[in-house]
Amino acid sequence: MPRPIRASFKLSTLRHNLGVARRHAPQSRVWAVVKANAYGHGLARVAQALDAADGYALLDLNEAVCLREAGISKPILLLEGVFQPADFALIDRYALALVVHDAEQILMLERARLSSQIAVLLKLNTGMNRLGFAGAQVRAAYSRLEASGKAAAISLMTHFADADGPAGVATQLACFAEWTHGLQGEVTLANSAAVLRYPETHADWVRPGIMLYGCSPFADASAEALGLQPVMTLTSEIIAVQDLKPGDRVGYGGTFVARQAMRIGVVACGYADGYPRSAPGFNDRNTPIVVAGKRTATVGRASMDMLCADLSAIPEARVGSPVTLWGEGLSADEVAASAGTVSYELLCALAARVPVVEV
Numbered sequence: 001m002p003r004p005i006r007a008s009f010k011l012s013t014l015r016h017n018l019g020v021a022r023r024h025a026p027q028s029r030v031w032a033v034v035k036a037n038a039y040g041h042g043l044a045r046v047a048q049a050l051d052a053a054d055g056y057a058l059l060d061l062n063e064a065v066c067l068r069e070a071g072i073s074k075p076i077l078l079l080e081g082v083f084q085p086a087d088f089a090l091i092d093r094y095a096l097a098l099v100v101h102d103a104e105q106i107l108m109l110e111r112a113r114l115s116s117q118i119a120v121l122l123k124l125n126t127g128m129n130r131l132g133f134a135g136a137q138v139r140a141a142y143s144r145l146e147a148s149g150k151a152a153a154i155s156l157m158t159h160f161a162d163a164d165g166p167a168g169v170a171t172q173l174a175c176f177a178e179w180t181h182g183l184q185g186e187v188t189l190a191n192s193a194a195v196l197r198y199p200e201t202h203a204d205w206v207r208p209g210i211m212l213y214g215c216s217p218f219a220d221a222s223a224e225a226l227g228l229q230p231v232m233t234l235t236s237e238i239i240a241v242q243d244l245k246p247g248d249r250v251g252y253g254g255t256f257v258a259r260q261a262m263r264i265g266v267v268a269c270g271y272a273d274g275y276p277r278s279a280p281g282f283n284d285r286n287t288p289i290v291v292a293g294k295r296t297a298t299v300g301r302a303s304m305d306m307l308c309a310d311l312s313a314i315p316e317a318r319v320g321s322p323v324t325l326w327g328e329g330l331s332a333d334e335v336a337a338s339a340g341t342v343s344y345e346l347l348c349a350l351a352a353r354v355p356v357v358e359v
């Protein structure tokens, strides 16, 4: 028997969540962001389930090739563009669209041998300060792309640093408007947070990622309140039960100490499955978990293959009882917040050893 841990992917919810994005940005086309193996959900299955998207955005050339080989003919965008000149052979062969974020990439494009022109998105650094052209560089870069003869169309894009936070998008949006004034081209700006909160960013294309997977980009709004449904549910089972006496400690380092007699369940899930080791299981700070349909708390540190849950208020729980780590019934956002991270990290970290089922 394999271990009882499973990741279930409810593909109908991807379509539902795409519908939520479309309702927020009805005039825009949608690049479905499927980088990092579709945020841990499996690239091919997600791309097929999201066949109503207008295009797919990702980072890895090999992932783009996989999508084309799987028969996907819609636009595919490489969000970080080319890494080396040799990449152009596959970009050309598979007709991929390309972000261009620095002068090196323009040089590579100018020198590339292409059988036909490709779609190029010029990336502006309006405040994230990772990738993109700023200020006066923007017009110079645009002119070079035009003069290269390699771009079928030049679009304009930026990425928001704090669309989910207090700074919002206003400053970056103002920079974008100023630097692109008079330049022709389609515009794409909005990640999930901007799709949901800032209609003024929607433009020609939006680029939702996390919301498609049913998680919230915001710390102050739940996925449920936003009408989003989880796609990934990570479940397992209780594989052992322990009766603790007052003073008994749990797990490595004994970070949880029983204050009274209590029952705990050992769950077949650990950090080697992608569960965050940082999720607390202290006496005064713990992480939610669902056992036999009831919400309870983790106790002790998560180890490689196991973690423990308080069964004190779940007398019916026994070996074999179902456990939900996150997903339907317990949002990944909540577990992530407890672990001091974001749901993006939990979803992407799902380990290859976890068996997957589609429902």
Ligand SMILES: Cc1ncc(COP(=O)(O)O)c(C=O)c1O
Residues within 6 Å of the ligand: 033, 079, 159, 190, 191, 192, 193, 207, 208, 209, 210, 211, 217
């Ligand atoms: C350039 C770009 N656009 C869009 C997204 C999607 O962002 P989110 O998952 O927050 O919607 C990302 C993800 O980080 C990104 O890097």
